[in-house]
Amino acid sequence: xxxxxxxxxxxxxxxxxxxxxxxxxxxxxxxxxxxxxxxxxxxxxxxxxxxxxxxxxxxxxxxxxxxxxxxxxxxxxxxxxxxxxxxxxxxxxxxxxxxxxxxxxxxxxxxxxxxxxxxxxxxxxxxxxxxxxxxxxxxxxxxxxxxxxxxxxxxxxxxxxxxxxxxxxxxxxxxxxxxxxxxxxxxxxxxxxxxxxxxxxxxxxxxxxxxxxxxxxxxxxxxxxxxxxxxxxxxxxxxxxxxxxxxxxxxxxxxxxxxxxxxxxxxxxxxxxxxxxxxxxxxxxxxxxxxxxxxxxxxxxxxxxxxxxxxxxxx
Amino acid sequence: xxxxxxxxxxxxxxxxxxxxxxxxxxxxxxxxxxxxxxxxxxxxxxxxxxxxxxxxxxxxxxxxxxxxxxxxxxxxxxxxxxxxxxxxxxxxxxxxxxxxxxxxxxxxxxxxxxxxxxxxxxxxxxxxxxxxxxxxxxxxxxxxxxxxxxxxxxxxxxxxxxxxxxxxxxxxxxxxxxxxxxxxxxxxxxxxxxxxxxxxxxxxxxxxxxxxxxxxxxxxxxxxxxxxxxxxxxxxxxxxxxxxxxxxxxxxxxxxxxxxxxxxxxxxxxxxxxxxxxxxxxxxxxxxxxxxxxxxxxxxxxxxxxxxxxxxxxxxxxxxxxxxxxxxxxxxxxxxxxxxxxxxxxxxxxx
Numbered sequence: 001x002x003x004x005x006x007x008x009x010x011x012x013x014x015x016x017x018x019x020x021x022x023x024x025x026x027x028x029x030x031x032x033x034x035x036x037x038x039x040x041x042x043x044x045x046x047x048x049x050x051x052x053x054x055x056x057x058x059x060x061x062x063x064x065x066x067x068x069x070x071x072x073x074x075x076x077x078x079x080x081x082x083x084x085x086x087x088x089x090x091x092x093x094x095x096x097x098x099x100x101x102x103x104x105x106x107x108x109x110x111x112x113x114x115x116x117x118x119x120x121x122x123x124x125x126x127x128x129x130x131x132x133x134x135x136x137x138x139x140x141x142x143x144x145x146x147x148x149x150x151x152x153x154x155x156x157x158x159x160x161x162x163x164x165x166x167x168x169x170x171x172x173x174x175x176x177x178x179x180x181x182x183x184x185x186x187x188x189x190x191x192x193x194x195x196x197x198x199x200x201x202x203x204x205x206x207x208x209x210x211x212x213x214x215x216x217x218x219x220x221x222x223x224x225x226x227x228x229x230x231x232x233x234x235x236x237x238x239x240x241x242x243x244x245x246x247x248x249x250x251x252x253x254x255x256x257x258x259x260x261x262x263x264x265x266x267x268x269x270x271x272x273x274x275x276x277x278x279x280x281x282x283x284x285x286x287x288x289x290x291x292x293x294x295x296x297x298x299x300x301x302x303x304x305x306x307x308x309x310x311x312x313x314x315x
Numbered sequence: 316x317x318x319x320x321x322x323x324x325x326x327x328x329x330x331x332x333x334x335x336x337x338x339x340x341x342x343x344x345x346x347x348x349x350x351x352x353x354x355x356x357x358x359x360x361x362x363x364x365x366x367x368x369x370x371x372x373x374x375x376x377x378x379x380x381x382x383x384x385x386x387x388x389x390x391x392x393x394x395x396x397x398x399x400x401x402x403x404x405x406x407x408x409x410x411x412x413x414x415x416x417x418x419x420x421x422x423x424x425x426x427x428x429x430x431x432x433x434x435x436x437x438x439x440x441x442x443x444x445x446x447x448x449x450x451x452x453x454x455x456x457x458x459x460x461x462x463x464x465x466x467x468x469x470x471x472x473x474x475x476x477x478x479x480x481x482x483x484x485x486x487x488x489x490x491x492x493x494x495x496x497x498x499x500x501x502x503x504x505x506x507x508x509x510x511x512x513x514x515x516x517x518x519x520x521x522x523x524x525x526x527x528x529x530x531x532x533x534x535x536x537x538x539x540x541x542x543x544x545x546x547x548x549x550x551x552x553x554x555x556x557x558x559x560x561x562x563x564x565x566x567x568x569x570x571x572x573x574x575x576x577x578x579x580x581x582x583x584x585x586x587x588x589x590x591x592x593x594x595x596x597x598x599x600x601x602x603x604x605x606x607x608x609x610x611x612x613x614x615x616x617x618x619x620x621x622x623x624x625x626x627x628x629x630x631x632x633x634x635x636x637x638x639x640x641x642x643x644x645x646x647x648x649x650x651x652x653x654x655x656x657x658x659x660x661x662x663x664x665x666x
Contacts (some may be wrong), residue, residue: 028440032440032457035441038517045479096356118647126642127645128611202349233470233580250342266470269468288470292467
């Protein structure tokens with residue numbers, strides 16, 4: 001009786017701590033709140049600038065070469081360019097990433113290859129994109145791959161949506177692999193064993209049981225990857241030609257665009273910044289606002305599907 | 316979930332396919348063939364990385380071969396050396412390869428080290444705040460914000476730097492007399508080491524925070540509570556138990572963020588200035604306002620010259636240095652995280 005009725009003693013508050021601990025706690029609070037403030041300032045500033053300079057008409061107008069900002073058109077072409085690049089990159093990165101992740105988590109034999117593959121994925125994630133862009137130039141300038149870009153007088157240009165998209169897929173791949181693998185390791189073994197007990201082979205189990213179950217993780221990883229692919233500039237500037245509008249090559253309608261050069265939102269911002277070739281900061285802000293919006297939407301998708309992946313219960 | 320799974324398990328398609336395999340009399344089973352395909356894919360990905368290393372190094376070799384170890388040293392003006400290369404290539408003369416990269420390397424070292432030291436310090440404290448001390452509403456907002464900041468394109472950071480930070484530094488922090496003093500050598504307009512370090516820390520600290528806080532969360536709660544029950548206060552318990560145990564995550568996060576900082580090109584090309592000048596720490600306060608140009612931005616800013624056969628080897632040589640340093644960083648980050656995976660339930664996402 002007496003135990004339950006005893007009033008609990010108050011926990012000592014921070015004011016009773018030693019000076020060093022109090023300083024540490026104060027620093028953590030200060031830096032945490034400062035970080036919040038900086039983030040809020042950054043986001044609010046970009047939003048205000050975006051609202052100021054963004055007109056809906058800009059979304060449906062191609063960039064033009066003009067002397068001042070009002071004459072230089074909108075950014076339909078860069079928006080389309082970004083979407084094409086992201087589509088090509090993720091069309092390659094998602095299946096390849098799922099394949100690598102499945103192998104790493106379900107097979108992983110021989111061991112040495114598994115360790116090698118695991119560190120390779122990690123290293124790919126850390127490779128600077130300028131290096132990927134230079135590698136892309138070496139590869140896509142070869143005569144064998146001439147059909148992927150334009151040639152002038154026997155010299156392969158090597159710059160096209162194909163080459164940029166394929167190099168960007170290397171950038172997106174690690175995100176898909178990491179997320180899918182995490183999803184696969186979260187599935188307990190008795191699920192696999194139940195499938196084997198029903199006479200399913202290993203690959204049938206993977207296709208019919210495991211892959212459908214990790215779909216939320218795959219989507220989350222792909223969305224993170226897409227965000228990084230859309231946000232990359234170095235590969236675009238060096239491998240997409242960075243022309244002021246989409247310039248097709250050849251006769252066929254879709255293929256000509258893909259083999260041709262172009263631009264994306266990132267290279268548009270880069271060129272329109274005060275340091276860039278065009279120097280129309282208002283245009284740059286408007287495009288940056290669109291890009292932030294895309295990133296926010298992708299992050300929302302990641303959040304929703306990551307939560308879905310965590311919510312799965314297996315017993 | 317269960318009913319869905321059992322439905323899939325009962326689907327007959329695979330068994331029919333298996334039967335078809337047997338009928339066709341193929342030597343390998345469907346299962347074995349699938350495994351072979353996956354192995355081929357994985358080997359392909361590994362080979363791509365090998366190809367990147369081989370092709371980039373081979374293309375940069377003439378520059379290394381001509382300069383030897385002095386490639387990394389200092390001597391002469393880098394910008395004049397690059398101009399000489401461009402000219403020799405344009406006029407079809409014998410290519411000039413002479414190149415001393417030290418000012419560019421020094422700039423990369425300064426910006427990277429500055430940003431990593433600053434963000435390491437603030438990220439540790441912010442992660443502690445986020446994981447343990449922040450009130451629920453703040454933590455719930457801060458966490459997604461960190462993730463958004465980690466995925467904001469670097470060109471947007473560059474834009475903010477160019478439009479906001481550089482005029483601020485150029486017009487308010489640098490005095491007119493300071494500008495006058497260095498006019499014959501340099502133009503101080505605000506594009507500076509300071510701007511580069513500030514924006515770069517803002518860029519890499521979200522990466523660090525997400526890896527650090529994930530590591531601190533993975534430390535079993537009971538360890539922390541054991542320390543609390545011994546009467547140690549909350550701050551000291553967290554610092555001595557959770558932060559100490561999450562050391563592998565701290566190392567991994569730092570190393571991965573360093574790799575990102577070394578490879579950053581676009582933002583630095585916009586913010587750190589475009590002259591190949593090596594900032595001198597003995598210039599006092601002026602040191603922070605001096606412009607410079609790192610290794611990665613040099614490649615980006617000279618990308619029009621890639622068809623020039625005198626310049627291209629130099630750019631590929633720079634890329635080789637970048638590639639191998641970032642490979643080293645990523646590999647050691649991966650190695651540093653291994654003990655965490657063994658001890659706790661720690662996924663270790665690459666941010």
